[in-house]
Amino acid sequence: MSISIEDVEHVAKLAKLVLTDEEKEKFRRQLSDVLDHAKRISEMDTGETEPTSHAVPIVNVFREDERRATLSNEEAVSNAPWAVDGEFKVPRII
């Protein structure tokens, strides 16, 4: 299964990556290989197997509706590269 340069460009856009033309071609081949591998797996007969999204057989794990300690806003933004008065500052969005 082969994917197109356009597919690579689309995925790169979603992942916020800027790629050179050589990189696009390289990733096109690599991603095609990955998909080919997934295709081989999907050829297996899984008719008897339950679909699963979680690996552990546990359900209904809840916490009670109680408040816990919060961070101060100084602590909240302490790891942010850009902040002002306890708010995260981000580059213009649009």
Add this chain to the structure above:
Amino acid sequence: MDYLTTIGLEIHVELLTNSKMFCGCPADFGGDPNTKTCPVCLGHPGSLPVMNRKAVESTIRLGLSLNCDISPRSIFHRKNYFYPDMPKNYQISQYDIPLCVGGCLDVEMEGYARKVGITRVHLEEDTGKSLHVGESGRIHGADFSLENFNRAGVPLAEIVTEPDIKSPEEARAFAQLLRSTIRYIGISDGKMEEGSLRVDANISISAGEELGTKVEIKNMNSFKALQRALAYEEERQRKVLNEGGTIVQETRHWDDAAGITHPLRSKEEAFDYRYFPEPDLLPVEPEPAWIDELRESLPELPVARAGRLKSEYGLPVEMVSAIIAEKALADFYEEALKSGGDPREIAKWIAGDLAALLNEQSVDISGSPVTPAYIGELVGLITKKTISGKMAKDLLKETFSSGKSPAKIVKEKGLLQIADEDELMSMVEKVIAENPEAVEDFKNGKEQSLKFMMGQVMKMSRGKANPQITSDLIKQKLS
């Protein structure tokens, strides 16, 4: 050309909980920016979300109220997107297996009922708030944005309807009934103006059976705005089609001040959320006993209550809708009925004059100085002809401002209606003697002049004359 309108709604309801959906931060509104945050809702590596039981219960109760089936197994998904209002770069939501599926809500319209299918009700987390800062103060052209994550992670239930709604009026009636329902069951305060209830709409028009291209409309902050925006959009699409154009699938923003919608962003990126199952959260498999318990916790719902008020007391649709809108108001009404007064009269006074007074003074029905018993008393005084309807209006105002019972005010002020025929007759005779022109008009068949003479008697009696007897006496005297 005639077009059919098709509308579907997506409604977000902020759930009333003490803590957020997946962490123990306070879930209430306000506070200094980012003071209601922790490693979980800030998306720090290594932190783990744990579901808030109350939020799950609220969503199941909502689903039950909307006649949904509760999924025997339901899971959460990550909805990935690049926008800084979620620090994780994804929102935890539900995708193909929501908590509740396949319900309906019957909306009573004037003369018919509209059954609106509920596709699903799912649970997700709210996003943070972005403040776009720049010279223009708007998203476009902002220099930077400030992010406040106090709201990020607050539990949010999303309700999606089937495209069963056929007009802007129906959309408004549905949204109002839904709001009443969520307030009856107490899962949210449902305030559209404050954003705890947010309604987005999809609307298309078509000439035939095949549905037209749908347009999504956002930013309606009141029921009135919802109806206006849909009516505007209906007309805009009709015009485009009539001029031979085509409708573009897009999201449009309602500008309430200008009364128009305008395009926001193209919808093509919608399928790029790359949903996948949230590995940090385990599935929800509600036990039947738990669901039964939640079902039993529900009060009588607005739809059922409306049906009962209609059949038990014969109230008209519009009156029923006004009475059942708020649970406290409907409770007030049924309490007032205990006085034994006429149900229609009592409904009329509560939905009419009392509601107007409460509205005027911005008082909630629960804080009304006029008690249900006082309304019963007032209606009793009118029925017994102790006071006239006109006097009752003033009396209600006085009861409202003083908190005194109507009977007490009547006694203190001597506000008895004059029903004594001799006393009324002497006034009638005086009015007739003083107004020969009106008498002449009446004899020539002018209905207006009877009203004029009635008015004169009312004036003379300071509003206390019994209108029916007065009218009879005038006619008798002049025949």
